[in-house]
Each structure stands twice: as C-alpha cells, then as structure tokens.
Amino acid sequence: MSEAVSQTPSKPKTASSTGGFKHFLKATEIDTRMLGMIGALFVIWIGFHILSGGTFLTARNLWNLSVQTASVGVMATGMVLVIVTRNIDLSVGSILGVTGMIMAIAQTTWLTPMLGFDSQLVWILTLAVGLAAGLTIGALQGFVIAYMGVPAFIVTLGGLLIWRGAAWWVASGRTIPITDNNFKIIGGGSDGSIGSTWSWLIALVAIAFLALAAVNARRQRHRFHFPVKPIWAEVLTFGLGALAVVVATLVVNSYYLPGPLARRYAEASGIEVPEAGLAISFGYAVPVLLFIGVGIVMTFIARRTRFGRYVFAIGGNPEAAELAGINTKRVTMMVFALMGMLAAVGAAISTARLTSATNAQGTLDELYTIAAAVIGGTSLAGGAGTIAGAMLGALVMQSLQSGMVLLGMDTPLQNIVVGAVLVVAVWLDTIYRRRAA
Incomplete structure (x- = not known):
C-alpha cells in the first residue's frame, strides 16, 4: 500500500527589500x-548635538x-x-x-x-x-x-x-x-567671507554645473554605448546634489556678523544702521x-x-x-x-x-x-x-x-x-x- 504524498504548490518568489535596495543602488550608482x-x-552630528x-x-x-x-x-x-x-x-x-x-x-x-x-x-x-x-x-x-x-x-x-x-x-x-x-x-x-548675495550666486552656478555634468555624462554614455541610468535615477541624484547645495547655502547665510563687526562693515560701506541693528550674513568663507x-x-x-x-x-x-x-x-x-x-x-x-x-x-x-x-x-x-x-x-x-x-x-x-x-x-x-x- 503506497502512501499519498501531498505537495503544496510553491509560492512565486517576490523581490525582497534587500534586493530592491540593491536595485536602487545599482540604478542610481551610489557608492555604498x-x-x-x-x-x-x-550620526556623529546628531550625537554631538545632543551631548x-x-x-x-x-x-x-x-x-x-x-x-x-x-x-x-x-x-x-x-x-x-x-x-x-x-x-x-x-x-x-x-x-x-x-x-x-x-x-x-x-x-x-x-x-x-x-x-x-x-x-x-x-x-x-x-x-x-x-x-x-x-x-x-x-x-x-x-x-x-x-x-x-x-x-x-x-x-x-x-x-x-x-x-x-x-x-x-x-x-x-x-x-x-x-x-x-x-x-x-x-x-x-x-573679511574672509563673501556674503549672502555672492553665496546664492555661487550656489546657482554649482547647481547649473551639476545639471550640465549630468547631461554630459548621459550623452557620453550614449555615444560610447554604455549603460545609462534611468531617468528617475538621474533626477533623484541631481535633486539630492542640488538640495545639498541649497541647504549648505542656507546654513552659511544664517550665520550673521556680530554687532560691532556689522557696524564697522556698515560704516566702511556707507550703510545707515537701523535701530534694530543690521543682519549681515557671513556667507561662504x-x-x-x-x-x-x-x-x-x-x-x-x-x-x-x-x-x-x-x-x-x-x-x-x-x-x-x-x-x-x-x-x-x-x-x-x-x-x-x-x-x-x-x-x-x-x-x-x-x-x-x-x-x-x-x-x-x-x-x-x-x-x-x-x-x-x-x-x-x-x-x-x-x-x-x-x-x-x-x-x-x-x-x-x-x-x-x-x-x-x-x-x-x-x-x-x-x-x-x-x-x-x-x-x-x-x-x-x-x-x-x-x-x-
């Protein structure tokens, strides 16, 4: 008498989260x-900020x-x-x-x-x-x-x-x-910083440079028949780079000259000092x-x-x-x-x-x-x-x-x-x- 062996149908394989992350890294070409x-x-920044x-x-x-x-x-x-x-x-x-x-x-x-x-x-x-x-x-x-x-x-x-x-x-x-x-x-x-206006101008130049670099790299890959990144990956990497530039510029422009230095700058530049004082950004050093x-x-x-x-x-x-x-x-x-x-x-x-x-x-x-x-x-x-x-x-x-x-x-x-x-x-x-x- 033979025993019947029941076999459960195997479930179709699904992409794991690890595989999805590896695919994301491969598509964006981000160095791990x-x-x-x-x-x-x-982690270092947040830890020191708390401590x-x-x-x-x-x-x-x-x-x-x-x-x-x-x-x-x-x-x-x-x-x-x-x-x-x-x-x-x-x-x-x-x-x-x-x-x-x-x-x-x-x-x-x-x-x-x-x-x-x-x-x-x-x-x-x-x-x-x-x-x-x-x-x-x-x-x-x-x-x-x-x-x-x-x-x-x-x-x-x-x-x-x-x-x-x-x-x-x-x-x-x-x-x-x-x-x-x-x-x-x-x-x-x-005296060794460029101020808010020039900092934003440099930020715009940097973002334009990132865009041109991305376009040029894509053209070169097409030219030599190399694999190209998906459009969403190109947009994402460019967006992250541009975001980093904007955040860095906001940070350096949020640091203002101390009162005495601001008054000295105003006197040298012929700027009238208001009663509330001046808010002059250091900008990029x-x-x-x-x-x-x-x-x-x-x-x-x-x-x-x-x-x-x-x-x-x-x-x-x-x-x-x-x-x-x-x-x-x-x-x-x-x-x-x-x-x-x-x-x-x-x-x-x-x-x-x-x-x-x-x-x-x-x-x-x-x-x-x-x-x-x-x-x-x-x-x-x-x-x-x-x-x-x-x-x-x-x-x-x-x-x-x-x-x-x-x-x-x-x-x-x-x-x-x-x-x-x-x-x-x-x-x-x-x-x-x-x-x-």
Missing part, C-alpha cells in the same frame, strides 16, 4: 561606502567647522594620490609648518617693506613663495623615494623631523605675525571655496588626465605599469611634488586663519590627513581611492575633533579617539577589500 560615510557623519546641549548643529558652529576642515581637507586630496601609488607621506604636517613660516617671514621681512602695506602684490607673491617652497620640498622627497629607492615611510618620517626642525630654525623659535590684510582673507573670518575648488581640480586630475590614469595604474600593479611604458619614477616624484604644493596651500589657509605662523603649526596634521583619506575609501593596499571621499573623510575627522572640543575633552583623549578611528577605518577597509575580491 560613500553612503555609509554620510550616514556615519549624520553638547544643542550647540553643535548651529549655523555658527557649522560655519566654523567648514573653515576648520579646509586646511586638512586640501591636503587629504593629495594624500589620496600618494596612498593610491602604495606610498605614504608622514611629513605633510611639518611641510605645512615650514612653508607657513617661510610665507610669514617672506611677507614681513621682504615683501611688505618693499611693496607697502596691503599691496595687492604682497599676498600673491607670499602665496607664490609658499607654493614654490612646498613644491621643492615635495619634489626633493619624491626624488629620494623614486630615484634613490628609499622607502616612502622612511623618507617622510625623516621629513617629519627635518621640516619641523627647519620651521623652528627659520624663525629662531619665534611666532611670526601676518601683516597683510589681503592675505588674511584666505583664512576666512569676517574663502577657505571653504578654495577647498572645494582644489577638490574639483584634483578630481579632474585623478579622473580625466593621463597623469591620473598613470597614478591608478601604478597603484594597481607597479610592475605591469612599468612594462606598459609608464615612467613610474617620474610619476611618483610628481605625486609627492603635488602633495608638497597642497601642503603649502593648507599652510596658507592655516597661517591666514591664525594671522601668524607658529612652530607648532601643523602638528599631528599628518594623522588627520591620512585618516581623512583612509576613512574616505582610499585603500592602503593602493590602486583605489576618490577625492570626494577624502574630502568627506576630512569633514568626518574635523567633526569628531570639533565635537570633542565642545564637550570639553582633553587633547590626549582626543588623540586616542582619532587613533582608534583610524585603526577601525583600516580594519573596515580590509574587510571590504576581502569581500570584494
């Missing part, structure tokens, strides 16, 4: 690591946070290319210190006495001197690494000590004040615009130039890159020279913001710069990294530091947290690479 970093940034009693997410603190991020963020864009080539630069903080000191001394000792106070040539020549010094230092280190075969870790570790000592030696241990008011604009402050500009240029270099392609080819497989005819030594030297120049730009921002050059300037900035690049998705194994990720990583690092300062945490404890974050970031990168392999 970037998305995770943005989520972590929001600080509602002072973190204010227009004043966010404006200051953007200015404080600029110096390290500029250097982080160069550190991406250094790490992509499987190298490291431990000397960027010391290069910042020595180039800042060189600029301050050149300005106070030679340029201002020769050209006069607040001459337009003073700040231009000061910046040129700093960029030349940074380029020379970076090229020297790159030459030793590329052509003499000394490991980058050793060369830049020596540079960390050499250039820090040189900063002290150049000024004999003194603090050198900045004398040119035009140069101070590079550091931000009441000059160092923030400089930071964004450097990020755009570095993104173009990394993604659209032959030099950028060579950098990633070397990081992916140095032997294959050399066999393909790439002059790996010259490219490596150029990467470190570029890093030196960006350290000088960071020095100009830092020195102008502090209105002086000090011997301690840039101390531990190499830690924050490397951490920003690694947190932003740059692999220490080389061959992978994005400029935008490093810029966002710099904002994450500065948010941590700013939040800890608001909470009154001691500097040693801040260093412990930053070090722990760096280790965790490298650990997560290792796991990500292992799963992607």
